[in-house]
Amino acid sequence: MxxxxxxxxxxxxxxxxxxxxxxxxxxxxxxxxxxxxxxxxxxxxxxxxxxxxxxxxxxxxxxxxxxxxxQAAAMHQLATLEALPQVERATPRGLEAGIPGRKWQQLQAFNGVLPALSLPWLEWCAGKGFLGRVLAATHNTPVTSLEWQQALCDSGDAAARKLGLPMTFVHGDAFSPQSGKYILSKQHAVALHACGDLHVSLLQRVAECRGQAVSVSPCCYHLIRARAYQPMSTLAQQSELILSKHDLRLPLQExxxxxxxxxxxxxxxxxxxxxxxxxxxxxxxxxxxxxxxxxxxxxxxxxxxxxxxxxxxxxxxxxxxxxxxxxxxxxxxxxxxxxxxxxxxxxLFRRPLEMWLVYDRACFMEEAGYTVTVGTFCDKPTTPRNIMIHAERQD
Ligand SMILES: C[S@@+](CC[C@H](N)C(=O)[O-])C[C@H]1O[C@@H](n2cnc3c(N)ncnc32)[C@H](O)[C@@H]1O
Incomplete structure (x- = not known):
């Protein structure tokens, strides 16, 4: 909890x-x-x-x-996060073609901490579907990759065909009501570095339709549509803190x-x-x-x-x-x-504030009936946005 x-x-x-x-x-x-x-x-x-x-x-x-x-020492201690246990998942040769080196390391680390639930995947805000490519190749379950930019969908689709991977690209807006139809209950939804409201909307939609599992690594907390931060959990809604976009930039000011x-x-x-x-x-x-x-x-x-x-x-x-x-x-x-x-x-407040935001998301999913794990999926040089929130229904 x-x-x-x-x-x-x-x-x-x-x-x-x-x-x-x-x-x-x-x-x-x-x-x-x-x-x-x-x-x-x-x-x-x-x-x-x-x-x-x-x-x-x-x-x-x-x-x-x-x-x-x-309060400095207590805050520092509360903001310290354990690394999630990694499983080594061998990737077929040639999979990394066109993927920059550091991104490739992030993808493998992200995949390495995901539980294997044998469910189809939904990749939210997929870019060229790099993560989906790794998931499709290592789990042998189909991937639907939703992305807003047509050119990225085309490029991802071409690569998936070439590699013979079971991936379907959907050109769509994550915020539009129509995109809701891609969120299914028997599915594992993932979002690697989906900015602000984009990963928030995924968590909300998964909770709404009681999706089996969702794993996100949040980034760009300040990219929100409202003027100030909209707390997700009832706990955070009771907080006295009001976070402006300027405040929300602090976790990224590494x-x-x-x-x-x-x-x-x-x-x-x-x-x-x-x-x-x-x-x-x-x-x-x-x-x-x-x-x-x-x-x-x-x-x-x-x-x-x-x-x-x-x-x-x-x-x-x-x-x-x-x-x-x-x-x-x-x-x-x-x-x-x-x-x-x-x-x-x-x-001094950078990681504590980030953890406040992360725990708001975790509490929101817990309030919706999920079991939630929070931890780091890689070290900071690989990416400073290295936190994963994994939520799974046990029923
Ligand atoms: C930071 S990138 C992350 C891409 C990929 N997940 C990765 O880690 O390589 C965010 C992606 O979200 C996409 N995006 C932005 N707004 C979106 C929206 N409203 N609906 C769907 N995708 C969106 C962008 O085009 C971009 O490809």
Missing amino acids: HAPRFSQLDRLLTDTREWWQFMPFSTSQSEWEQRHPVLTQWLLGLDEQQLALFRQDAGLLAGALSRWIP TVTAGNRVRNLRFVEVSFRLGFDSLQRCVTGQDDYLPVPNVQKALFNEGFEAFCRWAAEQKGVVLPDTIDYAHWQRVGEQRFDWVERLELLRQ
């Missing part, structure tokens, strides 16, 4: 909201200094090496932050230590954006964060001034001729350092 774990995590996350439910971009350093002077000093005192160390080791981060956030090139690109883009934000606050007299749209990365090669002129045009801000751009660029760089440290603080 996952309800007790959900409730404990819910309490801890609710009590610590001030530490993670905010936007680092629009947060003023001086306000933080006033409210939490020692923590602010600690964060600002971290050098690049220490930042990297804490990013890689959630336990170390929880230990260090428990001085200010006493700050895996990036290479120098990626780090530098991020530094330039984020510090330019923050520098422009400080500049526009000064020019307009409005002390509010002004988000600027995404743009081709090439613009950042043209320098800070060119970026500010473009951003000002986008947002209808009139820039006077006397601006000291070098000054505002330095301001942006300092703010970047501050944002990085606040992001580190929020990292």
